[in-house]
Amino acid sequence: MTESQVSFENRTMKKVMRRIIPFVFILYVIAFLDRVNLGYAALEMNKDLALAAEVFGLVSGIFFIGYFLFEVPSNILMDRIGARIWLARILITWGLIVVLTGWVQSAAHLYILRFLLGAAEAGAFPGILLYLTYWFRSKERARAVALFTMSVPVAGIISAPVSTWILDNITWFGMTGWRWIFIVEGIPAVILGIVTLFYLTDRPKDAKWLTEEEKTWLEGELKAEHEAKVKVNNYSKKEVFKNADVWMLGFAYFTSLVGMYALSFWMPSIIDSLSGTLSNTLIGLLAMIPFIAGVIAMVLWARHSDKKGERWIHTIAGSIFAAAGFIGCALTDNPYIAVAMFTIASMGIFAGAGPFWSLPSLFLTETSAAVGIAIINSVGNLGGLVGAALLGFFGFSTGLLLTSTLFVVGVTLILIVKKRQSQFQPSLDA
Numbered sequence: 001m002t003e004s005q006v007s008f009e010n011r012t013m014k015k016v017m018r019r020i021i022p023f024v025f026i027l028y029v030i031a032f033l034d035r036v037n038l039g040y041a042a043l044e045m046n047k048d049l050a051l052a053a054e055v056f057g058l059v060s061g062i063f064f065i066g067y068f069l070f071e072v073p074s075n076i077l078m079d080r081i082g083a084r085i086w087l088a089r090i091l092i093t094w095g096l097i098v099v100l101t102g103w104v105q106s107a108a109h110l111y112i113l114r115f116l117l118g119a120a121e122a123g124a125f126p127g128i129l130l131y132l133t134y135w136f137r138s139k140e141r142a143r144a145v146a147l148f149t150m151s152v153p154v155a156g157i158i159s160a161p162v163s164t165w166i167l168d169n170i171t172w173f174g175m176t177g178w179r180w181i182f183i184v185e186g187i188p189a190v191i192l193g194i195v196t197l198f199y200l201t202d203r204p205k206d207a208k209w210l211t212e213e214e215k216t217w218l219e220g221e222l223k224a225e226h227e228a229k230v231k232v233n234n235y236s237k238k239e240v241f242k243n244a245d246v247w248m249l250g251f252a253y254f255t256s257l258v259g260m261y262a263l264s265f266w267m268p269s270i271i272d273s274l275s276g277t278l279s280n281t282l283i284g285l286l287a288m289i290p291f292i293a294g295v296i297a298m299v300l301w302a303r304h305s306d307k308k309g310e311r312w313i314h315t316i317a318g319s320i321f322a323a324a325g326f327i328g329c330a331l332t333d334n335p336y337i338a339v340a341m342f343t344i345a346s347m348g349i350f351a352g353a354g355p356f357w358s359l360p361s362l363f364l365t366e367t368s369a370a371v372g373i374a375i376i377n378s379v380g381n382l383g384g385l386v387g388a389a390l391l392g393f394f395g396f397s398t399g400l401l402l403t404s405t406l407f408v409v410g411v412t413l414i415l416i417v418k419k420r421q422s423q424f425q426p427s428l429d430a
Contacts, residue, residue: 008213008214008217009217012210012214012217012218013136013140015209015210015214016135016136016204016210016218017140017144017147019201019207019209020131020132020135020144021144021147021148023199023200024128024131024132024148024151025147025148025150025151025154026151026192027087027091027124027128027151027192027196028124028125028128028148028149028151028152028155029151029154029155029158030091030095030155030185030188030189030192031091031094031121031124031125031155031189032151032152032155032156032159033155033158033159033162033185034094034095034098034117034121034185034186034189035063035117035121036155036156036159036261036264036265037159037163037181037182037185038059038060038114038265039060039264039265039266039267039268039269040159040160040163040164040167040178040181040268040280040284041163041167041178041181041182042056042178042265042268042269043164043167043178043268043269043272043280043283044167044176044177044178044280045178048176048178049104049105049106049107049110051107053391053392054389054392054393055107055392056392057388057389057390057391057392057393058111058388058389058392059107059110059111059114060114060261060265060384060388060389060392061384061385061386061387061388061389062111062114062115062118062385063114063115063117063118063384063385063388064118064381064382064383064384064385064388065115065118065382065385066114066115066116066117066118066119066120066122067118067119067121067122067378067381067384068118068122068378068379068381068382069119069122070118070119070122070123071122071123071126071374071377071378071381072371072374072375072378073122074086074090074122074123074126074127074374075123075126075127075130075371075373075374076371076374077123078123078127078130078131079130082202083127083128083130083131083134083200083202084196084197084200084201084202085197086123086127087124087127087128087131087193087196087200088193088194088196088197088200089193090120090121090122090123090124090127090193091124091189091190091192091193091196092189092190092193092194093120094117094120094121094124094189095186095187095188095189095190095191095192095193096186096190097113097116097117097120097186098117098182098185098186098189099182099183099186099187099190100113101113101114101117101182101186102175102179102180102181102182102183102186103179122378123374125377126373126374126376126377126378128148129145129148129357129373129377130369130373130374132144132145132148133361133369134202134203134204134222135204135218135222137221137222137225138225138358138361138362139306140306141358141361143302143303143306143354145302145353145354145357145358146298146299146301146302146303146353146354147299147302149298149350149353149354149357150295150298150299150350152260152294152350152353153291153292153294153295153298153346153350154291154295155291156264156287156288156290156291156294156346157288157291157292157295159185160268160284160285160287160288160291161281161284161285161288162185163181163185163284164268164280164281164283164284164285165281165284166180166181166184166185167181167280168279168280168281170184204218204219204222205219239368240364240368240371240372240375241371241375243372244420245363245417245420245421246360246364246372246375246376247375247379248413248414248416248417249356249359249360249376249413249414249417250375250376250377250378250379250380251379251380251409251410251413252356252380252410252411252413252414252417253356253376253377253379253380253383253410254379254380254381254382254383254386254406254410255319255383255406255407255409255410255413256319256322256349256352256353256356256380256383256407256410257380257381257382257383257384257387258383258384258386258387258390258403258406259322259326259345259349259383259387259403259404259406259407260349260383260384260387261383261384261387261388262326262387262388262390262391262399262400262403263290263342263345263346263349263387265387265388266388266391266396266399267287267290267342268283268284268287270329270338270391270396271283271286271287271335271338271339273396274333274334274335274338275335278335286335286336286339287339289339289342289343290339290342290343290345290346290347291346293343293346293347294346294347294349294350294351295350296347297346297347297348297350297351298350298351298353298354300351301314301317301318301351301352301354301355302351302354302355305354305355305358310355311355311356311358311359311362312355312359312414312415312418314351314352314355315352315355315356315359315414316352316411316414316415317348317351317352318348318349318350318351318352318353318355318356319348319352319407319408319410319411319414320348320407320411321344321345321347321348321351322344322345322346322347322348322349322352322404322407323348323404323405323407323408324344324345324348324404325341325342325343325344325345325346325347325348326341326345326400326401326403326404326407327400327401327404328340328341328344329341329342329345329400330396330397330398330400330401330404331397357373359414359417360372360373360376362421363421387403390402390403
């Protein structure tokens with residue numbers, strides 16, 4: 001490849017990266033913020049609505065039942081309808097449901113709206129992951145995925161101080177602060193849904209912001225990569241449902257999300273219970289720390305994964321780190337040490353995310369990836385149900401120890417898939 005060709009390639013991919021990644025990043029920051037702001041609202045909501053820990057755990061987790069049921073159909077519809085229209089629909093509907101949550105009067109209302117929120121949001125995360133496969137080759141995909149999934153810890157950074165500030169300072173029209181958390185944080189999703197209709201481009205061939213030469217080159221690169229995978233493995237959509245490796249990756253992702261949502265939903269309450277004297281705002285500031293560390297770990301570890309061209313061990317190392325953090329948190333009664341241990345866990349969880357989401361594309365073609373990614377994400381997101389409920393039913397210490405044990409199970413599953421893939425298709429085992 002000549003120097004001019006390399007320059008053209010780099011220039012084109014930088015243009016694609018600048019156009020797509022910041023926008024989908026913002027979309028998912030809003031999505032995740034709307035999903036986990038319940039944990040900060042709980043600092044006052046649980047008392048106002050008389051919610052016991054077990055009830056709050058179920059309220060938090062029922063979201064993932066709706067999410068699970070509608071995940072695969074949503075991704076299939078996006079592949080048929082197009083990302084622009086379908087992602088806009090997701091954003092607008094979930095934003096309206098979050099706003100309505102500000103008027104709940106009982107646990108029953110919360111159960112209904114959280115289930116509907118899961119159904120409405122289903123497809124957002126795997127849909128965007130699938131969308132990235134339309135634009136990025138496998139050599140850039142880990143970095144693209146990591147930059148996108150960095151939206152999750154960034155949402156944690158934003159949600160902590162913003163939600164607790166609203167909680168302590170906004171009581172407009174006689175409504176308590178926890179209600180305004182949902183109203184104020186739900187509106188941006190509706191606005192961004194409308195913007196999505198005008199901003200997003202479905203495929204490279206439709207991109208008015210690329211030159212004809214750039215469009216032709218990128219379409220050709222993606223087509224060549226797709227054809228290379230078809231020669232090795234050409235799963236139909238039905239065959240993906242029978243693929244053991246897809247399901248094992250789904251259950252491995254399940255173990256990771258048990259940890260992520262235990263962290264997201266319960267960290268404010270754990271800090272509060274260990275201290276007993278900290279204000280809501282200070283709890284929010286402390287809760288930012290693990291997510292800040294998670295962002296840094298995610299970027300550096302994905303960059304290292306791309307540099308080495310290795311995905312499996314980078315994913316596994318993140319899970320081991322996370323398990324150690326949860327064990328440390330379970331064994332302390334000091335709120336500041338707990339934050340430090342949550343920081344270690346957060347770094348492990350988010351560092352492994354970029355490499356993990358590069359694994360399915362190593363053996364799935366674009367068509368089968370639409371179903372495969374949705375299966376992995378829908379099974380994985382049931383971990384949110386378990387992570388939300390686990391600490392409510394077993395208590396903080398036991399729940400955290402059980403969470404760490406699940407990470408070990410996840411590591412075992414990934415090792416099994418790695419071994420199988422290296423036997424079946426060594427050329428893709430990168």
